[in-house]
Amino acid sequence: METITSPISGLRARGVALGSVVPIYLLLVACGVTLLVGCLQSGLFARLTVSGLAVGAAYGSLALALVLIYRATHVINFAQGELAMATTYVAYQLIQWGLSYWEAFFATLAIAFMIGTLLQVALIRPVQHRSQVAAVIVTVGLFILIDGIVNWIWGGNFKFMQSPFGTGAYTIGGVDIEHLYVGMFGVVLASVVLVWALFRFTKLGLGMRAAALRPAAASLVGVRVDAMLALGWGLAAVLGAVAGLMYEPSQFTLDPTLMQTALVYAFAAAVLGGLDSPVGAVVGGLAIGVFLNLLVGYVPAISSELQLPFAFALLLAILLVKPSGLFGQREVRRV
Amino acid sequence: MTALLELEDVEARYGPVRALHGISLAVDEGSVVAVLGPNGAGKTTTLRAVSGTVTRAGRIVFAGRPLDRLGPAAAARLGIAHVPEGRGTFSELTVWENLRLGAYTRRGSIEPELERVFSYFPWLAERRRQQAGTLSGGEQQMLALARAFLHRPRLLLLDEPSLGLAPVLVTEIFRIVRELNEEEGLTVLVVEQNAHLALQVAQAGYVLEAGRVALAGSSDELRADDSVRRSYLGY
Amino acid sequence: MRQRLPALVSLVAVAAVLTALPFVLSSYNTSLVTQVGIFFIAVLGLNILTGYSGQISIGHGAFMAIGGYTTAVMSRDHHTDLIVTMLMALAICFVLGLLVGIPALRLSGVYLALATFALAISIPQLPLQWSTFLGGTGGVQSSNPDVRFLWHTAPAMPERWLYGTAWAAAALLFLAAWLILRGRVGRAFRAIRDSEIAATASGVELPVYKTLAFGISAAYAGVAGSLFVLATNGFAQPTEFGVILSLQLLVGAAVAGLGSLWGVLVGAAFVGLLPQVSTSVPVIGSDHGRDVVFGMMVVIVMLLLPEGIAGLLARLRLLVRA
Numbered sequence: 001m002e003t004i005t006s007p008i009s010g011l012r013a014r015g016v017a018l019g020s021v022v023p024i025y026l027l028l029v030a031c032g033v034t035l036l037v038g039c040l041q042s043g044l045f046a047r048l049t050v051s052g053l054a055v056g057a058a059y060g061s062l063a064l065a066l067v068l069i070y071r072a073t074h075v076i077n078f079a080q081g082e083l084a085m086a087t088t089y090v091a092y093q094l095i096q097w098g099l100s101y102w103e104a105f106f107a108t109l110a111i112a113f114m115i116g117t118l119l120q121v122a123l124i125r126p127v128q129h130r131s132q133v134a135a136v137i138v139t140v141g142l143f144i145l146i147d148g149i150v151n152w153i154w155g156g157n158f159k160f161m162q163s164p165f166g167t168g169a170y171t172i173g174g175v176d177i178e179h180l181y182v183g184m185f186g187v188v189l190a191s192v193v194l195v196w197a198l199f200r201f202t203k204l205g206l207g208m209r210a211a212a213l214r215p216a217a218a219s220l221v222g223v224r225v226d227a228m229l230a231l232g233w234g235l236a237a238v239l240g241a242v243a244g245l246m247y248e249p250s251q252f253t254l255d256p257t258l259m260q261t262a263l264v265y266a267f268a269a270a271v272l273g274g275l276d277s278p279v280g281a282v283v284g285g286l287a288i289g290v291f292l293n294l295l296v297g298y299v300p301a302i303s304s305e306l307q308l309p310f311a312f313a314l315l316l317a318i319l320l321v322k323p324s325g326l327f328g329q330r331e332v333r334r335v
Numbered sequence: 336m337t338a339l340l341e342l343e344d345v346e347a348r349y350g351p352v353r354a355l356h357g358i359s360l361a362v363d364e365g366s367v368v369a370v371l372g373p374n375g376a377g378k379t380t381t382l383r384a385v386s387g388t389v390t391r392a393g394r395i396v397f398a399g400r401p402l403d404r405l406g407p408a409a410a411a412r413l414g415i416a417h418v419p420e421g422r423g424t425f426s427e428l429t430v431w432e433n434l435r436l437g438a439y440t441r442r443g444s445i446e447p448e449l450e451r452v453f454s455y456f457p458w459l460a461e462r463r464r465q466q467a468g469t470l471s472g473g474e475q476q477m478l479a480l481a482r483a484f485l486h487r488p489r490l491l492l493l494d495e496p497s498l499g500l501a502p503v504l505v506t507e508i509f510r511i512v513r514e515l516n517e518e519e520g521l522t523v524l525v526v527e528q529n530a531h532l533a534l535q536v537a538q539a540g541y542v543l544e545a546g547r548v549a550l551a552g553s554s555d556e557l558r559a560d561d562s563v564r565r566s567y568l569g570y
Numbered sequence: 571m572r573q574r575l576p577a578l579v580s581l582v583a584v585a586a587v588l589t590a591l592p593f594v595l596s597s598y599n600t601s602l603v604t605q606v607g608i609f610f611i612a613v614l615g616l617n618i619l620t621g622y623s624g625q626i627s628i629g630h631g632a633f634m635a636i637g638g639y640t641t642a643v644m645s646r647d648h649h650t651d652l653i654v655t656m657l658m659a660l661a662i663c664f665v666l667g668l669l670v671g672i673p674a675l676r677l678s679g680v681y682l683a684l685a686t687f688a689l690a691i692s693i694p695q696l697p698l699q700w701s702t703f704l705g706g707t708g709g710v711q712s713s714n715p716d717v718r719f720l721w722h723t724a725p726a727m728p729e730r731w732l733y734g735t736a737w738a739a740a741a742l743l744f745l746a747a748w749l750i751l752r753g754r755v756g757r758a759f760r761a762i763r764d765s766e767i768a769a770t771a772s773g774v775e776l777p778v779y780k781t782l783a784f785g786i787s788a789a790y791a792g793v794a795g796s797l798f799v800l801a802t803n804g805f806a807q808p809t810e811f812g813v814i815l816s817l818q819l820l821v822g823a824a825v826a827g828l829g830s831l832w833g834v835l836v837g838a839a840f841v842g843l844l845p846q847v848s849t850s851v852p853v854i855g856s857d858h859g860r861d862v863v864f865g866m867m868v869v870i871v872m873l874l875l876p877e878g879i880a881g882l883l884a885r886l887r888l889l890v891r892a
Contacts, residue, residue: 074680076680078817123869126873127873127876130877133824134824134873135872137821138869140821141864141872142865143817143865144864144865144868145861145864145865145868145869146865147861148864149862151861152858152859203439206435206439207436210425210436210439213425214425216388216419216423217419217423217424218436219407219411220416220417221411221436221437221486222412222439222440222486224408264691267687267688309691309692309693312689315685315688316673316685316688319681319685320673323677323681324681
C-alpha cells in the first residue's frame with residue numbers, strides 16, 4: 001500500500017505530473033456526490049447503490065487479491081476466483097459438520113491462508129523464475145483443476161448456506177437497507193483495512209512490500225523474499241475467501257459457478273484501478289458494482305446478460321484513454 | 336588480528352561467463368580494505384560473491400563460518416551489509432521506511448542507532464517522509480550508508496560509493512566511512528574506482544585485473560608501487 | 571539444404587501418417603484427430619502473434635466464434651458452399667483482427683492480455699443479444715448440403731471429409747505461415763519480438779507489423795472456428811465458444827512454446843486430445859474427472875516444461891551439439 005502523508009505532496013514527490021491524477025480524484029469526488037444526491041432523491045437509486053456497493057466490495061476484495069499477487073510476482077492468478085469458491089465450500093462443509101457460521105468463517109480464513117501459501121511454494125515458486133507465462137498457465141490449470149475437484153466432492157447442484165446477517169433491514173429515510181448488504185460491505189471493509197494496516201504498520205508488511213518492489217535489494221537487507229511471496233499468496237487467498245464468503249449470500253445459493261463472473265468483474269476492477277494499485281482495485285470494484293447495478297436498474301435495454309460485455313466495453317474504453325488504469329503508474333521503459 | 340573475512344580461490348560467473356578466476360583476499364576486523372582495478376576487473380563481482388548474489392565457487396569464510404551455501408538474506412542475517420552499485424535504495428518507499436528496512440534483521444529497539452544515524456545525517460530526520468527516489472544521488476548514497484549502519488553489521492560491503500557523485504560529496508562520503516570505521520569500529524570492504532581516496536581511508540588494498548588479484552598490500556605499499564601510481568593514481 | 575533434410579523428412583513422415591490415419595482409426599478417433607487439426611490452426615495463429623510479435627492474447631476464442639458463426643449463418647441463410655464460408659471467415663476475421671490490433675497497440679503485456687480476455691467473454695454474449703439473427707442460446711444450424719470432395723459427392727459432412735478438410739486447411743495455412751515468416755514480414759516480427767525499441771530504431775514500422783500480426787492470427791482463428799462449427803455438426807452455439815475455449819488456446823500455445831512447429835503440433839494435441847481421453851479415467855467419473863485430470867496435466871506440464879515443447883527441443887538441440 002502506498003505511504004502518502006497527503007495525496008498531493010505524495011504525488012509531487014513521486015514526480016507524477018499532477019495533471020494526470022488530480023482529474024481522477026475529482027472524478028471520484030464527483031461520482032460520490034452524484035451517488036449521494038441520487039440516493040437522497042430516489043429510493044430505488046439508494047437500494048441499487050447500496051446493493052451495488054455490497055457486491056462491489058466483494059469484487060474489490062477479489063480484485064485486491066489479484067493485485068497483491070500481481071504486484072509481488074507479476075503473475076495474473078486466474079485461479080483466484082475458483083480458490084475463493086472452493087474455500088467458500090470449505091466453510092459450507094464446516095457448517096454442515098456443526099460449526100457456527102463465524103467459527104466456520106475464521107477457520108476457513110486460516111485454511112485459505114495455508115492453501116494459498118502452499119500453492120505458491122509448491123506450484124508457482126518452481127516456475128516463476130523461469131517463465132512468468134508458465135506461472136500464469138499453471139494458474140489456468142489450477143482453475144480447471146479446482147473446478148473439477150469441487151464438482152467432484154460436492155457435486156454441481158445448488159447448496160444453501162444460511163446468511164449470517166439475517167433477512168432484516170434498516171430503514172433510513174423511508175428506504176430499506178438490508179442487513180445483508182451492510183454486513184457484506186462491513187466485513188470486506190474490515191478485512192481490507194486489516195490487510196492495509198498489516199502492510200503499512202508492521203515490519204512484516206514492510207518486508208513484503210520491499211520484496212515485491214525490489215527483491216534483489218530486499219534480500220540484501222535480510223528479507224527472505226521467497227517467504228514473503230508465499231505470504232502474499234496466503235493473504236490473497238484470505239482476501240479471496242472473504243470475497244467468496246461475502247458474495248455467496250447475495251447469490252442466495254452456492255454452486256461451483258459462484259465466483260466465475262465475479263472473477264471477471266474483479267479483473268475489470270483490477271485493471272480499471274491499475275494493476276499495481278491496491279487502492280485502485282478496491283475503488284474499481286466498488287465502482288463496477290454500483291455502476292452496473294444502476295445501469296441494469298435504470299436502462300431497460302441493458303439486460304443482466306449484457307452486464308458483462310458492457311462492463312468490458314467500458315473497461316476497454318478506459319484502457320484506451322489511460323492504459324495503466326485510473327490509479328496505475330505508467331511504466332517507463334528504459335531503453 | 337584475526338581475519339573477519341577470508342576468500343580463498345574464489346571463482347564466480349554470470350551464466351557461462353566466468354568473472355573471477357580464483358581470488359584470494361582477507362579482511363581484518365576493524366579495518367578498511369579497498370578493492371581497486373579497472374572496469375570489468377571483477378571488483379563488483381567480488382562483493383557479490385561475498386553476499387551471495389552471484390554464482391560462486393571456492394572458500395569464503397566469515398567470522399569462522401563458511402558462506403558457501405548461503406544466499407544474500409542469510410548473509411545479511413549473519414551481519415554482512417552490502418550496499419550495491421546503485422545503492423539498493425527502495426525508491427518507492429519513504430526515507431524512514433528505507434532506514435527501517437536497514438534494521439530489518441535486528442530485534443529490539445533501534446533507538447540508539449537511530450540517534451547516531453541522525454547525528455551523522457541530520458537532514459534524514461527532517462525528511463523521513465520523503466520518497467527515497469526523489470533524493471539526489473549524494474543523498475541516496477548517504478541514505479544507503481545510514482541504512483547499512485542501522486543494520487549494525489560486522490562487515491560493510493561498499494560498492495563504488497563515489498559513482499555519479501560530485502567530488503565534494505565523494506570526499507564527504509569517504510570522510511563518513513572513515514568516521515564509521517574509527518568511531519564505531521565498522522569493518523569495511525570498499526570497491527572504488529577513485530584509488531586515491533580509497534587508499535587514503537583504507538589500511539590495505541587489493542588490485543584486481545581481469546578477474547585475478549594483480550597486487551596486494553597495505554595502502555602505503557600500494558601508493559608507493561609504480562604500476563599503481565601510473566595506472567590508478569595518475570602520477 | 572542438408573540442414574533442412576531432417577526437417578523435410580519429418581514433415582513428409584507426419585504428412586504420411588496424417589493421410590493414413592482416417593483409414594485406420596475408428597470414426598470417433600478420427601474426429602479426435604480432426605479436433606487436433608483445428609487446434610493446430612488456431613494455436614499456429616496464436617504462435618505468430620505471441621511468438622513473433624510478442625503480443626499476448628487470451629481472446630482468440632472470440633475470433634473462432636466469429637469464424638464459426640460466419641460459416642453457420644452464411645450456410646443457413648444463403649446455402650453458401652462450406653469451403654467458401656471458410657474463406658469468408660478468414661477474410662472477415664483478418665479485417666476484424668486488424669481492427670482489434672489498432673487499439674491493442676496502446677496496451678502492453680498484462681493489460682493487453684486482460685483486454686483480449688474481455689473480448690473472449692463479450693463476443694460470445696452477442697448471439698444472445700441479437701437472437702433473431704444469431705440464434706440466441708439455440709444457436710445457428712448451418713444447412714446440410716451435399717459436400718463436394720473433389721470428384722466425389724458425399725452426403726453431409728462425414729468424418730473423413732471433415733478430417734481431410736481440416737488437415738488440408740492446416741497444411742495450407744502452415745505453408746502460408748512458413749512463407750510469411752521467411753520473408754520480410756517474418757524478419758520484422760522477429761525483430762519486434764526481440765526488442766521493440768531496437769526494431770523501431772532500425773526502421774521497422776511497429777504499428778503496421780503488430781497490427782498485421784493480429785490480423786493474421788485472427789484470420790487463422792477464424793478458419794479454425796469455421797472448422798470447429800463444421801465438426802460439431804454444423805451447429806454454432808454460444809456455449810461452445812466461451813472463455814474456456816480461449817483458455818484452451820492459451821494452454822495450447824504455452825505447451826507449444828515459442829518458435830517450434832513441432833511444439834504447435836504437440837500443443838494442439840494436448841488440448842485437443844487430453845480432455846477427451848481423460849473422460850475415460852475410471853475413478854472420478856466423466857465430466858469432473860476430465861477437468862481434474864486435464865487441470866492436473868496442465869499444471870504438471872507447465873512445471874516440467876516452462877518454456878513449452880519448443881523450450882525442450884531447444885535444450886535437447888544444445889545437448890546434442892555438445
